[in-house]
Amino acid sequence: MALAIFDLDNTLIGGDSDHLWGEYIIAQGLVDEKAYRRQNDEFYLAYQRAELDIDAYLKFALSPLPERSEAQWQRIHQGFLREAITPIMLPKALQLLDKHRQQGDYLLIITATNGFITRPIAEALAVDHILATDPELIDGQYTGGYLGTPCFAEGKVENLHHWLQDHPFDLHDSYFYSDSINDLPLLLEVGHPVVVNPDPALEQTACDKQWPILDLREPA
Numbered sequence: 001m002a003l004a005i006f007d008l009d010n011t012l013i014g015g016d017s018d019h020l021w022g023e024y025i026i027a028q029g030l031v032d033e034k035a036y037r038r039q040n041d042e043f044y045l046a047y048q049r050a051e052l053d054i055d056a057y058l059k060f061a062l063s064p065l066p067e068r069s070e071a072q073w074q075r076i077h078q079g080f081l082r083e084a085i086t087p088i089m090l091p092k093a094l095q096l097l098d099k100h101r102q103q104g105d106y107l108l109i110i111t112a113t114n115g116f117i118t119r120p121i122a123e124a125l126a127v128d129h130i131l132a133t134d135p136e137l138i139d140g141q142y143t144g145g146y147l148g149t150p151c152f153a154e155g156k157v158e159n160l161h162h163w164l165q166d167h168p169f170d171l172h173d174s175y176f177y178s179d180s181i182n183d184l185p186l187l188l189e190v191g192h193p194v195v196v197n198p199d200p201a202l203e204q205t206a207c208d209k210q211w212p213i214l215d216l217r218e219p220a
Contacts, residue, residue: 003169004100005160005186006127007178008111008118011196012097014088014217017121018061018113019044024080031064047112048199050181054112054152061114062135065142073116073142081120089125092216096177097125106169110160110186112152116142131159156186177214181205 009016022040026033039060046052065073100107107127111118115132122130133152136145149155164171172191176183181201187193195206195213206213 001169002100002103002105003108003167003171003174004105005108005110005174005176005190006097007176007180007183007196008109008121009113010179011177011216012090012093012109012125013085013121014090016044016113017085017117020084020088021080021117022061024084025064025076028076028079030067030076047180047182050201052152052182054150054155058114058133058146058150059144062116062142062144062146065116065135066144070137070140070142077116077120080117081124085121085124090216092218094125096214096216097127100175101126105175106167110151110156112150112156112182114146131156131163153182154185156183157189160186160189178202187211 006012009018019040022036025031026037043052043057043060068076097107109118109122109125109127109130111130111132113132115130115134118132119130131151133150134147136143136147149158151159171189174190175192175194176186176190177194177196178187179196179198179202181199184202184205187195193211195202195211196216198206198213203213205211
């Protein structure tokens with residue numbers, strides 16, 4: 001059994017769930033439209049430039065959660081999953097997951113997007129496990145804080161190595177699929193890095209290193 005690791009946003013799905021969640025709660029009237037969209041867009045552009053302050057972003061992204069209970073947010077998320085995420089699931093990505101599943105591989109998503117947003121998506125994709133930055137939850141109420149080291153850039157490597165203490169896979173035999181230059185630290189850790197519909201910086205790196213480049217957005 002090999003370990004097959006996947007980024008989520010713009011890799012397994014054809015969009016960014018973090019940014020889409022911001023747009024969804026704006027459309028639902030749950031946050032101030034003008035102010036929230038401006039900050040949401042600014043953080044997304046910073047991510048694309050590989051300049052994201054992950055602590056500042058997580059504080060922003062998690063700030064609405066204390067305003068409602070865990071149960072209320074779960075109901076809202078069900079609509080988000082149905083309306084915003086299911087339509088952008090990529091048939092070729094689903095085929096790739098199934099290929100590894102049929103090989104007997106262990107399927108792991110590792111994502112910078114917080115676990116409130118991504119754990120239901122991982123469940124819908126039927127992967128074995130997900131590593132994400134989880135929001136702090138106390139007695140059924142979100143605090144607006146988060147737990148542990150943010151699962152972003154070098155933090156993905158740190159969180160993966162911590163997880164591997166109890167799941168002894170060999171990274172030299174492992175795969176990691178990603179679209180983003182932010183994931184270069186983890187791509188360098190595995191024996192089988194694979195680039196998926198990459199951003200320009202990662203595409204250049206992949207060409208230089210002769211890494212495989214996949215297009216999961218073309219028709220299946």
